[in-house]
Structure formats: C-alpha cells, structure tokens
Amino acid sequence: MQVPARFEYERAQSVSHALALLDRHGPESRVIAGGHSLLPMMKLRLARPEVLIDINDLAELSFLGVEGDELVVGALVRHAQLLADPTVGRFFPIFHDAERVIADPVVRNRGTVGGSLCQADPSEDLSAAFAAVRATAVIQGPDGEREVPIREFHRGPYETAVEPGELLTRLRVPLRPGAGSAYEKVERRVGDWPVAAAGAQLRLDGGVIAEAGIGLTAVGAEHFAAPGAEEYLTGRAPGEEAFAEAGRIAAEDCNPQADQRGPVAYKRHLAGELVRRVLTRAAGRAAGRAGDRQAGE
Amino acid sequence: MTQDTSGTTTPMGFGRMHRKEDARFIRGRGTYVDDVRLPGMLHGAILRSPHAHARILSVDASAAEAYPGVRAVITGATLETLNLAWMPTLSADVQAVLATDKVRFQGQEVAFVVAEDPYTARDAVELIDVGYEPLEPVVDARRALDADAPVIRDDLEGRTGNHIFDWEAGDRAQTDAIFERAEVTVAQDMLYPRVHPAPLETCGAVADFDKVTGKLTVWCPTQAPHAHRTLYALVAGLPEHKIRVISPDIGGGFGGKVGIYPGYVCAIVGSIVTGRPVKWMEDRSENLMSTAFARDYHMRGEIAATRDGRILALRVKVVADHGAFNGTAQPTKFPAGFFGVFTGSYDIEAAHCEVTGVYTNKAPGGVAYACSFRITEAVYLVERMIDVLACELDADPAELRMRNLIRPERFPYTSPTGWEYDSGDYPRALRLALDMAGYDKLRAEQAERRRGDGPQLGIGISFFTEAVGAGPRRHMDILGLGMADGAELRVHPTGKAVLRVSCQSQGQGHETTFAQIVAAELGIPPDDVEVVHGDTDQTPFGLGTYGSRSTPVSGAATAIVARKVRERARLVAAAMLEASPQDLEWSVSETGGRWSVQGSAGHGRSIQEIAMAAHSNLELPEGVEGHLDAVTVYNPPNLTYPFGAYVCVVEVDPRTGQVKVRRFVAVDDCGVRINPMIVEGQIHGGLADGVGMALMQLMAFDEDGNHLGASFMDYLLPTALECPSWELGETVTPSPHHPIGAKGVGESATVGSPAAVVNAVLDALRPYGVRHADMPLTPANVWSALRGSPLRTDLAIT
Structure with a gap:
C-alpha cells in the first residue's frame, strides 16, 4: 500500500x-x-x-456551454463531461479527439479540465488542445478576476500563471465559424502518457488558411504551441505539401527530451508527422463544416 | 449432466463448468493475505536503498525508534546478532535479508519498522538516517565480466569478479563440425529483456509467533507453502512441526511467489521481537523493484542449414543477468533452468549452448512470469532464429517450419540435448493454425499492402514445445527437496469427499479442476468434492505450483489417489453384494459411479451407498480396512510436453512505428483437457502476457542503476484494447505416461506467444531490410529499427 x-x-x-x-x-x-x-x-x-x-463541491465551476460567441469550460468540468458534450463536439472536435485518448474512463470520470491545465505536466493533452484553439484562462484571486491568454498560462513544466492564493475558474474559447480541428497522439499503450501528440485548428477563408492554431504535447514546445508553423500556414492554400512543411517547421522548433518513450529524433519526427496529420484532418473537417453552413443558410 | 442457470453444464468429470472458487472471488469474498487481520496485529514497512551500489557507512534508527507508535526497528545489525542477516537463495547463493555491508540494487531492503499502523510505519521509515558511499554500479550485463568491472559480491570470500556459473548442453564438437561445412549459416544477437510478472496482488506476509506454544504461523501468498515451511525450519532453526504456513487466496503468482523474500523474514523476526502478529505488505513499486523479475537473457543464436531449408545444427551463447544475488528458482541441477530444450519443436541433428550467469546491480530473480524454467527464452530464441533463416533464404516461415518439425512417427523423441519428448503431432497443429488464420489470404493481403506506404501487414508464426511437470525426483529437486507431490482423499459416509493436495492455486482453478478429476474417477459430482490446499497443517507435502506442474504432478496424484479409493470401494461393494471383487465392474453414468456384478448391471451399488457401508457395521473381509480414503505420492516418470502453433497478425504504421495486433490464432495441444473453459482462460491470459512483453513491458536501468520501470506508469501492462479477440483451436495428443493424459497448460501461451508477435512485427518490416529488433517493440523501437538502429532495450534511452 x-x-x-x-x-x-x-x-x-x-x-x-x-x-x-x-x-x-x-x-x-x-x-x-x-x-x-x-x-x-x-x-x-x-x-x-x-x-x-x-473544491469538488464548487458547482459554480462546473459550467460547460456556449455564452455569446465563446465556449466556456468551467475548471471543474470533468473530462467525461467534455467528451460527452455534443456542443463541444460540434464546435471543437479537437477536444473530443483528445479526450478519447486521455487516460481511461475511470480517470476521465473524475479528472478535471482545470486540474489538467494547472498540473502543467509537459505531457498533458488538454494544454496543447487549448493552445491550438487559443483559449483564455480566467483566474480568480483575492482581488478579483484576471484573464490570461492560454499561451501565457504555462510558464514551464509544472508551473503556471496561477499564483499562490489564486484559483483557475474557467476557460473561454472563441467560437470560429467554419473552423475545423483535430487531435492525435502516439502512445505506447492506451492510457499511457503520450510519446508525442498534436492538435490543430484551421479556419479557411476564400480558399486560403485565414487562421491556424497548432498545439504540441510532450515534445518541449514552448507554451505547447507551434507559432512558426502557424505563421507559415497563414494565408496559404491548404494542401498536402503545405501541411508537410508546417509539420517540418513544428518539428524543428520543438525541443523534445529523450526518455523511455523514445529518443529525441523519434519524438521530433512524430511532432512533424502528427502535425501533418491533424492539419489534414482539421482541413477536412473545416471543409465539411463549410458545407453544413451553406446548407443551413 | 445437470443444467445450471448460466447455460453451462456440470459434468460428472471432465468438461466445461464454472469455477467453484469464482463464487467468492466475484463477490469480493476471497481471503488474501492483506485480508488477514489478527488481534493486536502490528504493521511493518521496509526502508529500501535509493542506490544501486553503495557502501553502508552508518545506520541511525534512533529518530524512527522514538517516533510515536513505533514498536521496533530492525536493521541488518539486529539480524546479524540473530545470524539472520543473510539467507540462502534457491540457487545455492546467499541473499541479504537486510543489508549490512553494502547495498547491491536499487530497492534493496535496508531496515524494517514495526508500528501500530501502516501509516506510522511508512512515516517512521523516512526517519531512518543511512550514510551511503555510492559505488560504481554494474548495469550492463554484457560488461559485467570486464576486467575493470566493480566487484558486486565482495561478501563472498575470494570473489574477484561478477561471474556466477558456466553451464552447457549438447555436443560442441559435433555442432561446430556441422557449422564448418554448412551451406548456409545465420547468426543473430537478441535480448529477452528483463520483465516482471506484476501480479495484481503484491507480496506480503502476516507472521504470528506464539511465545507460549512456540508455534509460528505465517500467512503468505506462496506458491510453495511446504517448501517455505521446511526452509524456515532449516534456516531459522525452528522445529518444523511448530511452523504452519498458510497460503490463502493468491492474486496471481506467475513464479514471482515461489521464493522467500526478505520481507517475510522481517515480518517473522518482527513478531518474535514484539510478541505480536506483524503484517507486512509491499506496495506496487516495491514489488516491481525488488521481487523476482524474469528473463534478462542476452543471447546469440546461430543456425546451420542447407540451401533448401533443412536445419542441421543450432548453436547458442547466453549471458544471463541474474542480478545482485543468484536467486533463480529452478531444479538444482539446472542453473539455466530448462533452457537446454532450446532446439524446440525441430528435428535438428546437433545443438550446443553455453550459458554464463553474471551478477549485476539489479534485483535478484530470473525464473518467473510463467516461463516454464526458461523455456520461454529457449522458444523465443529458436522461433526468432527460424525467421532469421527464412529471411536469409527468402523462404516462407510457415513452410520452413513445416519442413523441420519433428514428425509424429519420431515420438518418443530424444532431442540432441537429451530431452525425451513424450508425444506430439506437430504438423497437424501447425496446419490447423494456418488454416484458421487463412494464411494464404493473409499473404495475399500483405503483398497488396506492400505496394502502398500505408500500414503494413505482418504475419508471425511461433511453434513451441514445453517441458513441464517437474519432475522425476531422481533428476529434479529444489534445495534437496524432490519434486514429487502428495495427495490425500477422504470420502465421507454420505459420499461427499475432501481432497487435500500440496499444490497451491494462484488463480488456476484448482478447486474446480481437481474436483473434476476426482469426479471422473469416482463418479461423484464435482460439487461434492472439496479441495483443500495451501495450508501446511492441512495438506500433504509437495513442492507446489509453478512450471505448469500442478496438473502433471498433483493432478496425477489426484487421479491415482482416487483410483486407490475406487479399488477400496470395490472391496466394500463386493462385501455388500456378496460377490468376488474380481467379478465386479466399474461404470460411470450420468447418475454417478457404480460397482456392479459383471453382466448384471442392476446388481450393483453406487459410490455413495458404498461410502456409507464403508463406515457402517457391515462385516468386511479379512485385511480390508473400513472407511473410504487413501494417500499417495506421485513421482513423475518424465516431464510432459505440451505444444502449440500460434499465428499473429499485426498492422504496423511505418510513419509512426505503432503496432496494432489485429488477430491472434492459437492452437494448443495440452493433452487431455479437464475443464476446457479453464484451459481457454489460461491461454487468454498468457496471450495477453505475450502481447505485453512483445510490445510494451520494459524494465530498463539508467547508467546509475536506477530502475526505470518501477510503477505502472512506466511498466505497462496490456489492456483489452491492445488485445484482439483470441481465436483458439486445439488438437489432443494425450501424454502416454500421465494417468489421465494431461500435459499442463498454465504457461503455454506465455511461452509461445511473444515470438509470434515479434515475428509478425518483423515480418511487416521485412521489405525495409529489418531482420531483428529486441522486445519490447514500442513505437520508438519500431521506428528506430526502420532507420537501421533498433533500441538497446535494457538501457535507458538517451
């Protein structure tokens, strides 16, 4: 024991x-x-x-839903709740992709979104997913609330912007009509920490990429993001070559460490491969959603 | 047969029936050692070494002793005064109970705290101050024999290196001669990595020494309660009749619960010192770090063959990593276990192997995890080598195997290293497995996929032969105790029976299987037979359950003791029927067993009627004792040789290195099946083990000797999601020398399956020029292999 x-x-x-x-x-x-x-x-x-x-009794932190043009995810929302929510799945398939491969049902029934982010484990999937969709963290302290962009939330392994005496209360994620997103990870076994994982969100406009968000897990990417690859994609037409190049840039920019999940070269390779894959899937979903929207109009 | 509500039937003998023991297990009503709670019981916790190799400069336990709730702190120095600081291992070495001079692996036992509750014991452990002088550790077994390697066992007089033993089998000259003139030779280095059986229940003990009666009772999940009792008597000098070892329900053993661990001895000493019962339960990390690991064989295999694929000779060299103390559990004359059976299922003219055992700064062990005394390593070696040869010859691995399998007419077959295989029809089993798999169709799909760059298909075959049921006492003993097992059977006046056996179930279903053997022999329902095991005060002597020996040895003893009772029943029936015993015939129908006058079936008595009469005022003939009971000891004439043919189908993503096991076909021949449902359950578990070992289980060590697999976050066990729906088939070739023709099956799938999975993955990688990579084939390892440099899986990835 x-x-x-x-x-x-x-x-x-x-x-x-x-x-x-x-x-x-x-x-x-x-x-x-x-x-x-x-x-x-x-x-x-x-x-x-x-x-x-x-804080398990703080029902006020369990809110999950759309408010205005944002998805609001309370810090105490359980993984299982996020995974089961159809609205989340419609607007942000990246969260459902990620939640399906986070630990196992027992952990997902109990583990919380806020806990995942505040733990700030470099291998935490949701950190990369929220980085990809450029969420905003809402932190409450004795002097009231403050907002921190998710890409400033993580200060390093196991370190966040939440100061002693403060509490992360919720995440706000801007809805992006027509965007598509996806998440994929490679693990040694179901429920293991990722060897590497990547998430992406793409918003297309007039046949080019208007906005790209890329999150990376377990490969030492600063703030779990890949800004170089995002910048490269912005304004370009989506396609196999562009996505492969974005993967290459993301792989180059990250800084994985060797451990029993794999050597540096492998993890770097995976970063590139997974970025390529999630961009491809995100673009496919964006195309599908654009169709939905037209049909609905 | 009677129909039960679940749709299965309860047979009057062999056949499918639900396990009798499951009623308590599925209700959470089992009694495991941690469920044992005695009045006044104290709790122990062990302080373990953070270093792999260090000199102990000082041990200061004063703060722990002063901590409220602590009743005793036992150190190596305490044990030295009792002459118990060291204990003998199962391989003629000694092992530190609590370290005195040095620590020799990370996690080694250093001190033992006894306290009022487990929390206090854990807290107090942290208050013990040990001064260490770190020493260079020996981590890489391949460097253990280097001249400049640090000497681990300087406690042994005259020891100047880390060499433990050299052992060989086969004919070296004949083998070398064949290699010199062979048309084709192939060689391959391979590691069977260190793995751990990781039973759900960790190890532990409750020791209760009664100062008034002088009786010591030890509850402990041991696979060999009688051997433990005798060893306690021999080592501690306690009289054997004053020692009672109770092995309650066990949550998995797999060979890891054969030996005596320092924690058991500490609990006993703790009880003697405090005068109160002491419980010690290790946690998961302690279990993974310090109890018996398995394998760790660094092997080099070589095959000599003709160009058309006839295998002529097999040559093997092994460096065996035994850890810091040589504590492997196997018959005394077999320091490399039964590795000598490495020619496997093939008719090979000549073979030779050399095994060198070495010390390293790792936990002791080596023979565990359903390995059939190292046949796991042997099967993996030969099955991998066949595929390496297939690669070299560009031959089909199935055809190559078929070509070289021992033919059915060759049985009993004597192998080039002297093993006498009792029976088998190997080609039939392989053909069945290939048919079930749809081998030709799979190869066609594979060819199709090879034209693209998507996931590749791999088809892996493994054919294994085991030698189990140790064993003939002339050849086989453990610390001088012969490997024969007793059984006692008593039929009560109402025809219900109690069977007492020396083996000890860890989940194998003995309470059902052994009842079914009695049922088959006596014609009484299995539910009418109570099976008692695991208590040295209640059962006859025997060496316990491991090496798939329960059915081959204790199962045989059970059949024989039941037949003795049946013969006694014949004499009683003869008196009842006023007939001559020779004129009676035995029959078992759906209503049960019966002795009747030959040719006059109506004139007979049921076994229940005979049982009552045997205890009644019936006048019995001269020389016939009353009652209906018997005892026996079974000394097996030979080992039994179960075998099987496995086909594994995997998909490998060459871009990520991920492997998915798509199908697994397992054809097993374990001779006669007593309860096919239990057999299938054993096979399912073993196949999952194989997937785990082949793809994810790993205990590597970094350069400082830190254990990198010391929790389930790092040491990965397979789940249902990694396992396909197993496809099982069977053939039956009864063992000719076993009373009911059974061969044992507990370890078959664990022995046979890893090679099938590995062969499948490497088959998928064949177009990329990859010939071999060591287990576990993690995504990183597969990807690295594709780039020409598979990982060294016993060391840290850097």
Whole structure:
C-alpha cells in the first residue's frame, strides 16, 4: 500500500471560501479536484502538501456551454463531461479527439479540465488542445478576476500563471465559424502518457488558411504551441505539401527530451508527422463544416 | 449432466463448468493475505536503498525508534546478532535479508519498522538516517565480466569478479563440425529483456509467533507453502512441526511467489521481537523493484542449414543477468533452468549452448512470469532464429517450419540435448493454425499492402514445445527437496469427499479442476468434492505450483489417489453384494459411479451407498480396512510436453512505428483437457502476457542503476484494447505416461506467444531490410529499427 505523508483536509463551500482557505493555509496547501495527478504524487511522496483544499463541491465551476460567441469550460468540468458534450463536439472536435485518448474512463470520470491545465505536466493533452484553439484562462484571486491568454498560462513544466492564493475558474474559447480541428497522439499503450501528440485548428477563408492554431504535447514546445508553423500556414492554400512543411517547421522548433518513450529524433519526427496529420484532418473537417453552413443558410 | 442457470453444464468429470472458487472471488469474498487481520496485529514497512551500489557507512534508527507508535526497528545489525542477516537463495547463493555491508540494487531492503499502523510505519521509515558511499554500479550485463568491472559480491570470500556459473548442453564438437561445412549459416544477437510478472496482488506476509506454544504461523501468498515451511525450519532453526504456513487466496503468482523474500523474514523476526502478529505488505513499486523479475537473457543464436531449408545444427551463447544475488528458482541441477530444450519443436541433428550467469546491480530473480524454467527464452530464441533463416533464404516461415518439425512417427523423441519428448503431432497443429488464420489470404493481403506506404501487414508464426511437470525426483529437486507431490482423499459416509493436495492455486482453478478429476474417477459430482490446499497443517507435502506442474504432478496424484479409493470401494461393494471383487465392474453414468456384478448391471451399488457401508457395521473381509480414503505420492516418470502453433497478425504504421495486433490464432495441444473453459482462460491470459512483453513491458536501468520501470506508469501492462479477440483451436495428443493424459497448460501461451508477435512485427518490416529488433517493440523501437538502429532495450534511452 502506498500511503501519503500526513496532511490536513479542508472542503471548500464556494470559490470565495476556497480563496480564503488558500489564504489561511499559505503556500504549503494545495487545491484538489479530481486528484488523478496530485494523489499519485502524494502516494509516491513526491508531493507533500500540508493541507488539501477540496473544491469538488464548487458547482459554480462546473459550467460547460456556449455564452455569446465563446465556449466556456468551467475548471471543474470533468473530462467525461467534455467528451460527452455534443456542443463541444460540434464546435471543437479537437477536444473530443483528445479526450478519447486521455487516460481511461475511470480517470476521465473524475479528472478535471482545470486540474489538467494547472498540473502543467509537459505531457498533458488538454494544454496543447487549448493552445491550438487559443483559449483564455480566467483566474480568480483575492482581488478579483484576471484573464490570461492560454499561451501565457504555462510558464514551464509544472508551473503556471496561477499564483499562490489564486484559483483557475474557467476557460473561454472563441467560437470560429467554419473552423475545423483535430487531435492525435502516439502512445505506447492506451492510457499511457503520450510519446508525442498534436492538435490543430484551421479556419479557411476564400480558399486560403485565414487562421491556424497548432498545439504540441510532450515534445518541449514552448507554451505547447507551434507559432512558426502557424505563421507559415497563414494565408496559404491548404494542401498536402503545405501541411508537410508546417509539420517540418513544428518539428524543428520543438525541443523534445529523450526518455523511455523514445529518443529525441523519434519524438521530433512524430511532432512533424502528427502535425501533418491533424492539419489534414482539421482541413477536412473545416471543409465539411463549410458545407453544413451553406446548407443551413 | 445437470443444467445450471448460466447455460453451462456440470459434468460428472471432465468438461466445461464454472469455477467453484469464482463464487467468492466475484463477490469480493476471497481471503488474501492483506485480508488477514489478527488481534493486536502490528504493521511493518521496509526502508529500501535509493542506490544501486553503495557502501553502508552508518545506520541511525534512533529518530524512527522514538517516533510515536513505533514498536521496533530492525536493521541488518539486529539480524546479524540473530545470524539472520543473510539467507540462502534457491540457487545455492546467499541473499541479504537486510543489508549490512553494502547495498547491491536499487530497492534493496535496508531496515524494517514495526508500528501500530501502516501509516506510522511508512512515516517512521523516512526517519531512518543511512550514510551511503555510492559505488560504481554494474548495469550492463554484457560488461559485467570486464576486467575493470566493480566487484558486486565482495561478501563472498575470494570473489574477484561478477561471474556466477558456466553451464552447457549438447555436443560442441559435433555442432561446430556441422557449422564448418554448412551451406548456409545465420547468426543473430537478441535480448529477452528483463520483465516482471506484476501480479495484481503484491507480496506480503502476516507472521504470528506464539511465545507460549512456540508455534509460528505465517500467512503468505506462496506458491510453495511446504517448501517455505521446511526452509524456515532449516534456516531459522525452528522445529518444523511448530511452523504452519498458510497460503490463502493468491492474486496471481506467475513464479514471482515461489521464493522467500526478505520481507517475510522481517515480518517473522518482527513478531518474535514484539510478541505480536506483524503484517507486512509491499506496495506496487516495491514489488516491481525488488521481487523476482524474469528473463534478462542476452543471447546469440546461430543456425546451420542447407540451401533448401533443412536445419542441421543450432548453436547458442547466453549471458544471463541474474542480478545482485543468484536467486533463480529452478531444479538444482539446472542453473539455466530448462533452457537446454532450446532446439524446440525441430528435428535438428546437433545443438550446443553455453550459458554464463553474471551478477549485476539489479534485483535478484530470473525464473518467473510463467516461463516454464526458461523455456520461454529457449522458444523465443529458436522461433526468432527460424525467421532469421527464412529471411536469409527468402523462404516462407510457415513452410520452413513445416519442413523441420519433428514428425509424429519420431515420438518418443530424444532431442540432441537429451530431452525425451513424450508425444506430439506437430504438423497437424501447425496446419490447423494456418488454416484458421487463412494464411494464404493473409499473404495475399500483405503483398497488396506492400505496394502502398500505408500500414503494413505482418504475419508471425511461433511453434513451441514445453517441458513441464517437474519432475522425476531422481533428476529434479529444489534445495534437496524432490519434486514429487502428495495427495490425500477422504470420502465421507454420505459420499461427499475432501481432497487435500500440496499444490497451491494462484488463480488456476484448482478447486474446480481437481474436483473434476476426482469426479471422473469416482463418479461423484464435482460439487461434492472439496479441495483443500495451501495450508501446511492441512495438506500433504509437495513442492507446489509453478512450471505448469500442478496438473502433471498433483493432478496425477489426484487421479491415482482416487483410483486407490475406487479399488477400496470395490472391496466394500463386493462385501455388500456378496460377490468376488474380481467379478465386479466399474461404470460411470450420468447418475454417478457404480460397482456392479459383471453382466448384471442392476446388481450393483453406487459410490455413495458404498461410502456409507464403508463406515457402517457391515462385516468386511479379512485385511480390508473400513472407511473410504487413501494417500499417495506421485513421482513423475518424465516431464510432459505440451505444444502449440500460434499465428499473429499485426498492422504496423511505418510513419509512426505503432503496432496494432489485429488477430491472434492459437492452437494448443495440452493433452487431455479437464475443464476446457479453464484451459481457454489460461491461454487468454498468457496471450495477453505475450502481447505485453512483445510490445510494451520494459524494465530498463539508467547508467546509475536506477530502475526505470518501477510503477505502472512506466511498466505497462496490456489492456483489452491492445488485445484482439483470441481465436483458439486445439488438437489432443494425450501424454502416454500421465494417468489421465494431461500435459499442463498454465504457461503455454506465455511461452509461445511473444515470438509470434515479434515475428509478425518483423515480418511487416521485412521489405525495409529489418531482420531483428529486441522486445519490447514500442513505437520508438519500431521506428528506430526502420532507420537501421533498433533500441538497446535494457538501457535507458538517451
């Protein structure tokens, strides 16, 4: 039996209560939601928080839906909820692609979107997916709310813009009519951390790419993104060669580390291959959605 | 037969029936060692070494001893005073119970804390301050014998290197001569990497030493309770009749629960020191890091053949990584297990192998994970070599195998290394497997796919022969204890029976299978037979369950003891019928077993009637004891030789290196099948094992000797999603020397399947010029192989 070191436990009743508890217990306290990253680390005694602040009762953070021209994803939305939501699937197939390959149903039933982002594991799939769709993170602290673009949210492995005493409350994702998106990963086994993964969103306009978003997982891409490849694609006609070149640029720009999932050369190769694949699928979906829209008009 | 609600039937003997033990397992009512809770019980936890190789400078346990709730801290120094710091291994070596001089692998046991609860014990472990002087570790087995390699076992007097043993089999001169004049020779280096059986239940023990009676009771998930009891008696000097080993329900063993681990000894010492029962349960990482690993054979195979594909000779050299202590579990005269059976299923004129065992700074073990005493390594070697030869000759691997299989008329067949294969029809099994797979159609699809650059198809074949059921006591013992097993059968007055056996189920379904053997012999329903096992106070002596030996040995003992009872029943029936015993004939119908006067079926008595009479006031003839019971000890005359033909179909994405197992056809011949459903379950599990080993399971070590597979985040077990729907077939060639013709099946699929998966992946890569890559064939490894440099899978990827 693996057991954590001794800790105290608090159960927050509201966001303000959670913030008060964070303030009271200071930097040695940790927020717990799904617990699928924190608890294993505690059991291995790699993490030793003195106090756990449980936010699972904060129903206000479980909102998932469209508000205006944005998709709003509460920090406490479970992976399974995101995966089951038809609106999410319609506007952002990238999230459904990603959620299908995140861990397993047991983890997805409990793990949360906010927890995934705040854990800031370099191998976390949703970080790349949100980077691809250029989400905005909403963070609440004692002095109120502030907004951080997702590409400024991650400051490095296991480090985010959420300061001690603050709480990530939700993500806002702009709806992009006509856009298509996709996510794909290579893993050694279902449920393993990715060897590498990539996500992309493409918005086409007049036969050229008006906007490209590319997210990369587990390959040491800064802020989980591939801006060089995105820039290359913008204004170009979608196609096999353009996507392959974008993959090549993304592969060159990332900085993977060797581990038991593979050597650097392989991970870099995968970054390129997967970017090529998700761009192809995203473009296909964008074309399909453009058709839907016309039919609906 | 009676119909049960699930649609299966309960046969009066062999056939499909649900497992009797499952009622408690599926209700969560099993009793595993961690379910044992005794009044006043304390809890132990082990402090383990963070270093792979380091000198211990100091151990300060004072803070742990002072921690509230701690009842004792035991260190190597404590054990030295009891002469228990070292214990004998199963391979004539010694192993540290708690380290005294040095630590020799990461995760080695250093100290043991006994406390009021497991949490306190874990917390206190962290308060023990150990001073280490790190030493250079030996990580790469291929460098262990280098002149400048650090000496790991300087505790052994006169030891100047890391060499453990050299062992050989076969005729070197004859083999070399054939190689010199052969038309074709091929050679291939290959690693069967270190893997771990990773049973769902980790190891643990509850030890209860009663100071008043002097009796020690140990609950522990051991596959060999009687051997454990005798070893405790011999090592600790406790009288054997005052030791009781109870092996309760076990959550998987696979050979990893054969040996005695330091934690067991610590729990016993903890109970003696504190006077209270002590429970110790290891966690998952401890299990993966410190208990018996499997394989770790660095092999070089060579085949000499004619140009038209007749295999003439096989030559093998092995460097065997045994870790820091030589603790492999196999019969004494077989330091490389049964690797000597490496010519496999082929009729080969000459063969020779050399195995060199070496120490490294890794956990001890080597014989585990359903390996049939290293036949897994042997089968992998020969099956991989056949495909390498097929590559060289541009031959079809199925035809090449068919050409060289031992023909049915050659049985009993004596192999060039001296094994006597009892029975088999190999071509029939291979033909069935190829037919089931639709081999020709698959090859056509493969050719089609090779014209494109999409996912490639790979078709892999493996044909295995096992030698199981160890074994004849003249040749086979473990630490001097012969490998014969006892059985006791008692039929109660109402015709219900209790069978006591020495083997110990870890999930194999013994309570059902052995009841079915009794049922078949006595004509009583299997539900009327209680099978008792796993308690040394309740069962006859025997060496336990591993090496697929339960049915070949204890199953034989069960059939024989039941036949003894049946003969006793004949005498009682004769008295009841006032007939001569010679005039009676035995029959088993749907209603049960019966002795009747020959030619007069109505004039007879059922086994239940006979049982009651045997306990009654019936006058019995001179020399006939009353009651209906018997004992026996079965000493197998030979091993049994199950075999099988496997075909695996994979798809490989050459752009990412991902492998998908699309189909797996398994034709097994384990002789007579007692409960086909249990046999199929065993095969399903073994095939999943094979997929795991071939594609994902990996315990590599970095240059500092850090274990890189010490949790299920790193050591990957296959799930249903990686496994296809297994397609099973069977042939039956009964073992001629086993009382019911059974051969054992527990390890067949684990032994046979890895080579099929690997051969399939490499078959897919054949157009790219790839001849070999070592397991596991992870996406990274496949991709690297496609670029001409497959990974070294025993070392860290850099």
